[in-house]
Amino acid sequence: MAAPMELFCWAGGWGLPSVDPGCLAVLAYARFTGAPLKVHKVTNPWRSPSGCLPALRTKEDGVLSQVPQILTHLRKQRYNADYDLSGKQGADTLAFVSLLEEKLLPALVHTFWVDAKNYVEHTRKWYAEAMPFPLNFFLPGRMHKQHAERLQLVWGAGWPDDEEELEKEMYREAQECLSLLSQRLGTQKFFFGDSPASLDAWVFSHLAPLLKAKLPNGRLQQHLRSLPNLCDYCAAILSLYFPWDGGDAPPSAPRPPASERTESEEEPYRRCSQLLSVLVGLAAMLGYAFLSGLVSVQRGAPGAAGPRPIAMEEEEEEEEE
Numbered sequence: 001m002a003a004p005m006e007l008f009c010w011a012g013g014w015g016l017p018s019v020d021p022g023c024l025a026v027l028a029y030a031r032f033t034g035a036p037l038k039v040h041k042v043t044n045p046w047r048s049p050s051g052c053l054p055a056l057r058t059k060e061d062g063v064l065s066q067v068p069q070i071l072t073h074l075r076k077q078r079y080n081a082d083y084d085l086s087g088k089q090g091a092d093t094l095a096f097v098s099l100l101e102e103k104l105l106p107a108l109v110h111t112f113w114v115d116a117k118n119y120v121e122h123t124r125k126w127y128a129e130a131m132p133f134p135l136n137f138f139l140p141g142r143m144h145k146q147h148a149e150r151l152q153l154v155w156g157a158g159w160p161d162d163e164e165e166l167e168k169e170m171y172r173e174a175q176e177c178l179s180l181l182s183q184r185l186g187t188q189k190f191f192f193g194d195s196p197a198s199l200d201a202w203v204f205s206h207l208a209p210l211l212k213a214k215l216p217n218g219r220l221q222q223h224l225r226s227l228p229n230l231c232d233y234c235a236a237i238l239s240l241y242f243p244w245d246g247g248d249a250p251p252s253a254p255r256p257p258a259s260e261r262t263e264s265e266e267e268p269y270r271r272c273s274q275l276l277s278v279l280v281g282l283a284a285m286l287g288y289a290f291l292s293g294l295v296s297v298q299r300g301a302p303g304a305a306g307p308r309p310i311a312m313e314e315e316e317e318e319e320e321e
Contacts, residue, residue: 004038005077006057008048011041013126014212017242021108022067023054024205029071031241032196033079043130045139071198081197089192093199096184096191099177100206106154107174107220108210110167113147117217175223181207182227189236200237208234 007030009023018024018041030037037056042048048055050065056073057063064070074080082090112123127140181203190196191203210221211234225231 004036005059006040007037008040008042008053008055008057010053011043011130013130014209014214016208016212016238017041019126019209020053021105021205021209024208025067025201026054026056026070028196028201028204028237028241029074029081029198030079032081032201033074035074035077035079043127044132044135046135071201081195081201084195085192085197089197093197096181096199097202099180100202103173103177104206106151107170108206109147109151110170111210111215111217111220112213113144114151115217118215119144121216122213171220174220178207178220178224178227178230182230185229185233187229190233196237196241204234204237208238 007026009027010018010020013019016024017027027039029035040047042053045051045053048065049057049063052065054067054070055063055065056070058073060076061069061073064073075082082093085093111118113119124140124144127143128136130136131139185191190200192199207224207230210224211231213221215221
């Protein structure tokens with residue numbers, strides 16, 4: 001039996017199977033098509049074979065880290081959500097995905113990562129609590145910087161002189177994009193009828209985090225909630241394709257604690273994180289002992305009797321529950 005494809009993605013939160021739009025897009029597409037994936041939900045991107053998330057480990061193409069590349073690979077494996085689409089529907093898919101990336105995504109990046117209130121009280125708080133020690137001290141800040149730089153590239157030379165005006169324009173375009181999506185969806189179940197396609201995976205992955213996150217500053221979120229068909233659309237996809245993936249375990253299994261958000265196969269990685277924590281603590285203890293003079297190194301002649309070295313008892317960090 002061939003080894004299954006392995007997907008590494010951010011863990012779930014906010015009632016979603018993953019908090020990251022890219023990871024959500026891949027998870028949704030896989031559920032739509034029935035693609036057999038061995039999913040590793042992690043809170044440390046360094047556990048990914050590519051160092052970033054999402055990442056798909058395949059036998060044919062190695063490790064893929066870009067969402068379009070991952071979806072293309074799944075299509076090659078005959079898991080194609082767009083198989084029944086017409087040429088016009090295929091063109092519409094490309095147009096709407098481009099619209100999402102150009103008009104909505106910058107506003108989402110700003111909402112979660114640049115808006116000071118949302119970042120401090122929501123985004124950084126979640127990632128700092130989810131990530132293992134000591135990564136939670138610096139990785140959220142590094143991610144914040146990367147997203148801010150990404151947004152600066154979108155804004156171009158006009159930033160920061162016209163930052164306030166650019167921000168207004170960005171949110172206006174994002175609201176127009178949401179309204180256009182609402183009009184295009186209408187009363188349909190999915191964008192092309194009764195079956196989900198790749199466009200549904202893209203739209204869901206952009207809308208669901210905005211809809212479900214508890215943001216202190218939710219101006220774009222309020223506009224989305226004023227469009228009931230888009231809200232019902234996201235709720236339907238979660239109910240149909242992720243009935244237990246939003247953080248709630250099936251009735252037959254107890255819900256795992258918040259700190260154990262990875263699957264059973266992630267146990268070796270969690271052990272490595274605990275060992276790293278223990279080593280960091282021991283290094284700090286030894287450094288303090290030498291600097292304060294509690295422990296010293298004495299040299300003597302070979303075979304000469306001398307005081308026995310002080311034995312330091314190693315403390316093993318308990319497994320977090």
